[in-house]
Amino acid sequence: MPKTKKGQAVSCRRAQDDTPSHSRREKFLATVTPEEILKIFEKRSRAIESAKQSLENLIIDASYAQEPKRLQILQALYWGTHVSEDKLATYFGISGRTHLHEIVGPKDSPCSSCHALFPRKSRHSTTQCRPCRIRTASEEREAQNREYAAHTAERAEKDRLDRERINQLRDLPYAEYLKTDHWKGVSDLARKRARYQCELCKGRKGKLHVHHKTYANLGDEQYGDLIVLCETCHRKQHGKEATA
Ligand SMILES: [Zn+2]
Ligand SMILES: [Zn+2]
Numbered sequence: 001m002p003k004t005k006k007g008q009a010v011s012c013r014r015a016q017d018d019t020p021s022h023s024r025r026e027k028f029l030a031t032v033t034p035e036e037i038l039k040i041f042e043k044r045s046r047a048i049e050s051a052k053q054s055l056e057n058l059i060i061d062a063s064y065a066q067e068p069k070r071l072q073i074l075q076a077l078y079w080g081t082h083v084s085e086d087k088l089a090t091y092f093g094i095s096g097r098t099h100l101h102e103i104v105g106p107k108d109s110p111c112s113s114c115h116a117l118f119p120r121k122s123r124h125s126t127t128q129c130r131p132c133r134i135r136t137a138s139e140e141r142e143a144q145n146r147e148y149a150a151h152t153a154e155r156a157e158k159d160r161l162d163r164e165r166i167n168q169l170r171d172l173p174y175a176e177y178l179k180t181d182h183w184k185g186v187s188d189l190a191r192k193r194a195r196y197q198c199e200l201c202k203g204r205k206g207k208l209h210v211h212h213k214t215y216a217n218l219g220d221e222q223y224g225d226l227i228v229l230c231e232t233c234h235r236k237q238h239g240k241e242a243t244a
């Protein structure tokens with residue numbers, strides 16, 4: 001145990017160069033060989049293993065106590081240590097975790113929120129008493145509701161702004177409309193989608209026009225509303241539409 005403490009102190013003071021632990025380490029590193037490091041490592045590993053074994057022996061010895069002391073020890077080990085449930089069940093001759101929980105619990109434990117004592121069934125049970133659990137759940141639900149309401153309001157506001165923007169675009173004279181960033185974006189996208197060729201004759205020559213098949217969605221053109229045409233096809237298209 002002192003070894004661990006020392007080790008922690010060393011790593012905490014890593015930034016300061018002139019600490020005693022730093023010079024201790026310097027001295028150590030000046031003479032140590034890799035083989036010696038390996039030896040120390042093995043020695044300390046053995047110490048850990050033997051400490052583990054002695055903990056194990058302690059539990060085994062305790063399991064031989066007479067009732068009611070035996071039960072009190074089991075409860076103390078269960079609630080006061082991290083010894084696994086399986087290990088405790090095995091050493092104390094209990095079949096299964098459910099049975100173990102029945103024997104060691106419930107235990108009055110302080111609630112992690114209000115600190116009032118409440119019966120905890122097992123180490124895995126909630127650390128909150130029932131009223132706090134209900135309160136937390138309803139707080140979470142309320143937070144979710146608030147978040148949802150905020151989200152809905154945000155979306156509604158966005159929709160409103162979108163509609164306003166579309167209406168502004170629709171109110172423009174057509175020549176002005178064609179100069180807007182909106183139209184530039186929409187028409188560029190249409191040309192790109194048509195792979196920069198006329199969608200009727202597949203020609204790539206000259207300027208590609210983006211023709212409105214319908215003006216119904218002006219300001220908010222949909223996929224099928226536009227067609228990309230070369231100058232010739234565009235003129236023909238308007239001729240057709242004029243005669244139709
Ligand atoms: Zn509570
Ligand atoms: Zn064409």
Ligand SMILES: [Zn+2]
Nearest residue numbers: 210211212234
């Ligand atoms: Zn046109």
